[in-house]
Amino acid sequence: MVEQLSRDDGDCFVLTPNRSMSWKGNIRIWLAAFFLSLAISAAMLLAGAWPVLPFAGLELMALGAGFYYTSRKCQKREVLTFGPELIRLEKGLTRKEKEWQLPRRYTRAWQDVPRHPWTPPKIHLQFRGEEISLASFLNMDDTEELIAILEKHGLRVEKRRRPEKLPF
Structure with missing residues (x-):
């Protein structure tokens, strides 16, 4: 689920898995x-x-x-904040456990093309060789919404195919 929050430090989006029941x-x-x-x-x-x-x-x-x-x-939560110069990504279960601050200008976004058409693509942010998975728990519609948000905020999401993994 993608939810937009209004904050003073920039556009903020909360990414959570869909929960069918409390x-x-x-x-x-x-x-x-x-x-x-x-x-x-x-x-x-x-x-x-x-x-x-x-x-x-x-x-x-x-x-x-x-x-x-x-x-x-299903309590996973990722908070993505777009500031004027930085992109901040916070990940955690019930509290913030990890945080990244990436310069907007040098951050790239990748979309792994899935092998099956029903599988949602995986999105990664990359800066200086570090690749950070972004909201791997989202469904197909929410992933497309997230890609549109990334592109709206100036990140071009490039598609790539991962090499096939051998079963042995």
């Missing part, structure tokens, strides 16, 4: 699965099939771990 929604789904599993396990226990209980517990723990992992990964 953390509270995930908890509600997990609780529904818990109560359904509890009802089924209780019926199996009354029927004499007690070994079902530990496996139901393991299944719920795995489901909860999957919800937590996915929700945590």
Whole structure:
């Protein structure tokens, strides 16, 4: 998702993955699965099939771990700020973990052409040999919007093909 914020130091864009459900929604789904599993396990226990209980517990723990992992990964955030002389990129999960300040004049933008037409292209910023991946979590429409934003702010996004990686 690409969201524009108004700030005094330049145009600012917040880039985040699309989240189909909030953390509270995930908890509600997990609780529904818990109560359904509890009802089924209780019926199996009354029927004499007690070994079902530990496996139901393991299944719920795995489901909860999957919800937590996915929700945590969806908390990624990148903030891209275009100032008069600098481009500032900040990356982090719940707080700023990394920051780059790149001079607008010498920064280049690359778009890796995907091998499959449904895959969104990957965008990179490059300055002095350092290549920084930009919002690799965006979907196709948001990636196109980001490319338009980069071009609007004076960065020409060049296309390139990465060499094929051998499977061995």
